[in-house]
Amino acid sequence: MIRRDEDLSEPRRAGRFGDFYDPEAFGQFSEAIARTLGTARFLVAQTVFVALWVALNLMSFVRHWDPYPFILLNLAFSTQAAYAAPLILLAQNRQDDRDRAQAEVDREVNARTQADTEYLARELSSVRLTLADVVTADDLRQAVDRVGTALDDLAARIDALASGTTVAGETGHADGSTIGPAVETP
Numbered sequence: 001m002i003r004r005d006e007d008l009s010e011p012r013r014a015g016r017f018g019d020f021y022d023p024e025a026f027g028q029f030s031e032a033i034a035r036t037l038g039t040a041r042f043l044v045a046q047t048v049f050v051a052l053w054v055a056l057n058l059m060s061f062v063r064h065w066d067p068y069p070f071i072l073l074n075l076a077f078s079t080q081a082a083y084a085a086p087l088i089l090l091a092q093n094r095q096d097d098r099d100r101a102q103a104e105v106d107r108e109v110n111a112r113t114q115a116d117t118e119y120l121a122r123e124l125s126s127v128r129l130t131l132a133d134v135v136t137a138d139d140l141r142q143a144v145d146r147v148g149t150a151l152d153d154l155a156a157r158i159d160a161l162a163s164g165t166t167v168a169g170e171t172g173h174a175d176g177s178t179i180g181p182a183v184e185t186p
Helices: 023-037 040-058 071-135 136-162
Strands: 170-172 178-179
Touching: 023 071, 040 071
Parallel strands: none
Antiparallel strands: 170 178
């Protein structure tokens, strides 16, 4: 029997430095920091803080914890910059990943929309061709008029045959039947 730690079907996870944190939670944290650092409120608060720091360290009645070159303030700014820059870059990378994914979705939607538009254009063209072959009301009226005229001619012939007379332009035969229009013989 193979023990779980001897199972070679899956690679063993190597112990890494970053295994103890959730990358998604850390990414959300970095985005929150970037959103905070990028506001006017933060800039105003930091300006007020620096002004108070400098003012309190320059006044003679307060103990000077950071004298004139303000090395401690400089260290605080350096530390802030050292942490803020990577957090902002991480937030930008996450936003870039979201933008890339959204662009891919947009490309897929555009491709589907283009395919649908092309399909509809083909269908519309097919409908136009079909409608071009459809009988119009004028065509139908003319056909009905021709059929009506032909029926009137046939009715006149039938009446003529029934009465034994010939219709103008037709010749009679000895047996009383008529066959079509008269043809002159030489």
